[in-house]
Amino acid sequence: MIRKLIFTTISLLLLTTGCAAQSSELEAEARLFAEPLPNEVPVHDHDDHSHEHVDESAATAVMQVVILPSELAVGQNRMAVGLLDANDQMIAEADVHFHYFDLTDPAAPELEQEADAQQVQSPDGLTTIFTQERSFDRAGEWGLEVQAQLASGETAVQRIKFNVAAESTSLLPGEKAPRIQTPTLADVAGDFSLITSSWEPNPALYQLSLDEALGNGKPTVLLLATPAFCQTRFCGPAYETISALAEQVGDAVNVLHVEVYAGLPDPSQTDWQLAPVMDAFGLSTEPWVYVMDGEGTIVYRAEGVFTLDEITAHWQ
Incomplete structure (x- = not known):
């Protein structure tokens, strides 16, 4: 990894x-x-x-x-x-x-x-x-x-x-997204530091667990990034893009952010262990954004730098 x-x-x-x-x-x-x-x-x-x-x-x-x-x-x-x-x-x-x-x-x-x-x-x-x-x-x-x-x-x-490669180590478009529980704001009694390393967290990104989002029939956008501990410098900009998307689409689309590492607020205490969602998607790099349709099928994914237009083009 x-x-x-x-x-x-x-x-x-x-x-x-x-x-x-x-x-x-x-x-x-x-x-x-x-x-x-x-x-x-x-x-x-x-x-x-x-x-x-x-x-x-x-x-x-x-x-x-x-x-x-x-x-x-x-x-x-x-x-x-x-x-x-x-x-x-x-x-x-x-x-x-x-x-x-x-x-x-x-x-x-x-x-x-x-x-x-x-x-x-x-x-x-x-x-x-x-x-x-x-x-x-x-x-x-x-x-x-x-x-x-x-x-x-x-x-x-x-x-x-x-x-x-003949086979991907991570999930590709056309495959079903894993219905896995991810932490929400309610799970941590409103303590953002336990679920995100963002300096300006957007509450809208932590209202639903991934399994809930994939089950409500709406398109879902999932950002896997760690703004404060990023191995690249693109997690912060990716978070800004996804946060802006959440404000733009409101309740019509599920927009979620999940941290790459477990053990917040200090992942070093758990030896930088990856969060379960990273293993579920087969990922070991960041940031990634995944777009799923209303049936939970992956329709798009992007690594590193991406734009709002790239994302919104894939759930229409």
Whole structure:
């Protein structure tokens, strides 16, 4: 568990502190790709814009790609990458396009899918990532080519390999959420310090236990985060997003927050033991948000940075 937390922490911190040491590693992986496939159709028309493919040989900007999910598995996933420039600084503004390659035969990469990426920014504006929802139907090695049109007018292309697991260690969209009891404000006689590490707790997030929420026929949004003890720095912004959501939707949707660690107000006293809900979802990193429909089926999940729009789009 500690190893996975550290891995995810390092990946996310790269977006704000840079990763000079990783540059040569990423470049080495890119060289393992074959030459870019020829583009028979150079322009793709979308609803509101056209995407022009970038010729890798003509790309003028240096770019590093960091793949952020702690796990990608067969089934529905949220691909997310962070982009760094030649000075190891986060790229915050860009039009980004993904090309996915099937690397079943590494010597002959096959272009399997392409899609525009969505720009997602943390509420504090300090971190920007680029995401796309997609399903993988095969375990094994895959390749991602990231094409970016930068705000400066320059273009950049980078390729990186990643692995897709045959089975996820955590619950995926399409599976039923576990009907597990989680602590409520009533359980602790109104003492917020026993159920949340948030500095400004929102009472609306602690009115229902998860099993109660999943049984009342309404959509449910569950945030698993620990603002005061976060291994990344995204639990606080995630809490702000979920708190704003609760105010926006009122009683129409169940919105809950559950802490990652047991033993509040001081998890160190229980040796940083994970809360039962983390084990029930198969998680060992944070923060995570899960969205369930009125029947308790998981319809969406996101790790790290996410937006209100991403969440609300999945219970309509």
